[in-house]
Amino acid sequence: GAGVSQSPSNKVTEKGKDVELRCDPISGHTALYWYRQSLGQGLEFLIYFQGNSAPDKSGLPSDRFSAERTGGSVSTLTIQRTQQEDSAVYLCASSLASSGGGADTQYFGPGTRLTVL
Amino acid sequence: QKEVEQNSGPLSVPEGAIASLNCTYSDRGSQSFFWYRQYSGKSPELIMSIYSNGDKEDGRFTAQLNKASQYVSLLIRDSQPSDSATYLCAVNGAAGNKLTFGGGTRVLVKP
Numbered sequence A: 001g002a003g004v005s006q007s008p009s010n011k012v013t014e015k016g017k018d019v020e021l022r023c024d025p026i027s028g029h030t031a032l033y034w035y036r037q038s039l040g041q042g043l044e045f046l047i048y049f050q051g052n053s054a055p056d057k058s059g060l061p062s063d064r065f066s067a068e069r070t071g072g073s074v075s076t077l078t079i080q081r082t083q084q085e086d087s088a089v090y091l092c093a094s095s096l097a098s099s100g101g102g103a104d105t106q107y108f109g110p111g112t113r114l115t116v117l
Numbered sequence B: 001q002k003e004v005e006q007n008s009g010p011l012s013v014p015e016g017a018i019a020s021l022n023c024t025y026s027d028r029g030s031q032s033f034f035w036y037r038q039y040s041g042k043s044p045e046l047i048m049s050i051y052s053n054g055d056k057e058d059g060r061f062t063a064q065l066n067k068a069s070q071y072v073s074l075l076i077r078d079s080q081p082s083d084s085a086t087y088l089c090a091v092n093g094a095a096g097n098k099l100t101f102g103g104g105t106r107v108l109v110k111p
Helices: none
Strands: A005-007 A010-013 A019-024 A031-037 A043-050 A065-069 A075-081 A086-096 A112-116 B004-006 B011-014 B019-025 B032-038 B045-050 B052-060 B059-068 B071-076 B085-092 B100-101 B105-110
Touching: A005 B019, A010 A019, A019 A086, A019 A112, A019 B105, A031 A075, A031 A112, A043 A065, A043 B100, A075 A086, A112 B105, B004 B085, B011 B019, B019 B085, B019 B105, B032 B071, B045 B052, B045 B059, B071 B085
Parallel strands: A010 A112, B011 B105
Antiparallel strands: A005 A019, A019 A075, A031 A043, A031 A086, A065 A075, A086 A112, B004 B019, B019 B071, B032 B045, B032 B085, B052 B059, B059 B071, B085 B100, B085 B105
């Protein structure tokens, strides 16, 4: 079946502009995660959605970052007033559930490379 | 102290040898443990998952978990140049709602 898809694959924007990044999870996966990976660094958790529960926003670095998940499927990560330090690869992942042997295995999309000039 | 720690490497191994990667974690209540492989410019792909103490083998890969000592390791047998990548250790903590990743270990397999 289809994996996690993300769009756009690359985004170049000017400092101060807003950007929207999209994630389509694997069909049937109730949990969706956003991570950020700066050049040569590990993955930084941003936000997590599980079904209809309130999202875990504990990883969002500032109030310029927000995300929503419509209809329990597609998610959009929005960065307002982008800064150069926002440049990174933004990765989305999905899993069947948030916990439980095997069900919490996360599968990653190809990522969106964001460059803020 | 980071929640999940890995040696950043690079870990250089000759082709055909065993590569041994280690990872320690701080949340004693952690339930699930994963190893991901990430090629340069690509997204992480799952190599192994392990949930119980002991060894779990899948092809050339063996994951080892010791919850008492709070470490998880990955062995790559008969290493191939195609195994050259960054290996990420990830832990699903007691809260069970997100993975915490280590910084990754870069592995170089030399022909």
